[in-house]
Amino acid sequence: MIPLSVAELITVVRGEPHDIPESPPRITGPVVIDSRLAEPGSLFAALPGERVDGHEFAAGAVAAGAAVVLATRPVGVPAVVVDDVTAALGALARHVVGRLGATVVALTGSAGKTGTKDLIAQLLERAAPTIWPAGSFNNEIGLPLTALRAAEDTRYLVLEMGARGIGHIRYLASLTPPRIGAVLNVGTAHIGEFGDKEAIATAKGELVEELPPADEGGVAVLNADDPLVRAMAARTRARVLLFGEAEEADVRALDVRLTPDGRPAFRLSTPTGCADVTLRLYGEHHVSNALAAAAVAHEVGMSAHDIAETLAAARPLSKWRMEVTERADGVTIVNDAYNANPDSMKAALRALVAMGEAGRAKGGRTWAVLGRMAELGDEAFAEHDAVGRLAVRLNVSRLVSVGGQEAAWLDMGAKNEGSWGEESVHVSDARAAVRLLRDELRPGDVVLVKASRSVGLEDIALQLAGDADGVDGEVAAR
DSSP: OOOBOHHHHHHHHTOEEESOOSSOOOBOSOEESSGGGOOTTOEEEOOBOSSOBGGGGHHHHHHTTOSEEEESSOOSSSEEEOSOHHHHHHHHHHHHHHHHOOEEEEEEOSSOHHHHHHHHHHHHHHHSOEEOOSSOOOSTTHHHHHHTTOOTTOOEEEEEOOOSSTTHHHHHHHHSOOSEEEEOOOOSTTHHHHSSHHHHHHHHTHHHHTSOOGGGTOEEEEETTOHHHHGGGGGOSSEEEEEESSTTOSEEEEEEEEOTTSOEEEEEEETTEEEEEEOSSOSTTHHHHHHHHHHHHHHTTOOHHHHHHHHHHOOOOSTTSSEEEEOTTSOEEEEOTTOOOHHHHHHHHHHHHHHHHHHHTTTOOEEEEEOOOOSOGGGHHHHHHHHHHHHHHTTOSEEEEESSHHHHHHHHHHHHTSSOSTTEEEESSHHHHHHHHHHHOOTTOEEEEEOOGGGOTHHHHHHHHHGGGTOOOOOOOO
16 A cells, blocks of 8 residues: 555545544555454554444554554544545545556456456556456445555556446546446346346446546447447547457457367457467356456557467456366366356356366266346346256256245246256255255266355355365355
């Protein structure tokens, strides 16, 4: 973090000092919202949580070395008191980014944001010091926390922007004004909150509307293969750079194919050259993510050769997103349980089938262990039913749906497709799923575990992956 004085903090957040010593220490460490992460020189932001109030941990944070607390009331230790801690974090992030002089790259989309962010980060880090979010820090708290990790030598700041409604992305962009903005896709994630895909496109397109004009360096990186994203070119003053497989794309993938173990390979074409890429990631859906990242890297001056070389070496940086564990007994566990929506669920099923092809010749099977997709509103039944039916059409060997009503709809859709019976089963919870799988898995099987984050199906994947080391135990109740 860029060092700040307490006086500067007070000015930026328009706060009131309480219990500040005459010569307060400078803020030199990270901004944290968990008092256990406080260290000498850090700033502790006391946020209200679902179960606890951060103000109750202010004294502990200062005892651990925090220079000051950002709070909404006096806490008996050095504090700057504001009306809204979240808004104050945003104001502080805006101030720090304004001092940086770094290139801010922001991205949004209905699916693939975190994986694409990880690819962009690995590309830009090759060129210069780069900061990016750990995991999915893409809201009004996570985005400022990421920006505030930047140091004076940071040249690139990569930020993921999510939206729960109209105006959210516009607000996030006002905190950390991007020069380069990428929109990956418009899908059905959060359709229950937005109502339809056109409303989602309106929200996602706020990013390109907030970019500076072309003569000031603004660049909108848009998916040429998604009509709703492609149409956003009319909504921005920035220069437009298209990526995709379409002929008009500036950064294209040619000759897309999958390796025998399900990894995508393609010929990368950029305005400055071409190079072959084979990703370490699994599933054809990563091609579009890689192209978006390549377009950003091209924009900052990387050659096609360097982009391809870095993409080929890139690895997942965020947990529980297509994490692959190959057990000693020949069973492969794919933990993609961080989150799910209809588009990402379908992409993961296709990746599962591709990964299972090699094992199928040896008698291996593909298992889809799936749970509910949240925030689908009135579309919940239709979307869960469609995913269950797709599992049948893709010839997935077995479907295990886990949890309540929405999961039962997955099972119902598979059985109503017409050709399945015992291939699909619905179980009540993660414990039951683990017991079933432990009884039935055999060498060569590939198991995909995926659901919305609130379901907690990562417990299943972690238990099954742990079986490779002889680990035994029960998953947590959900």
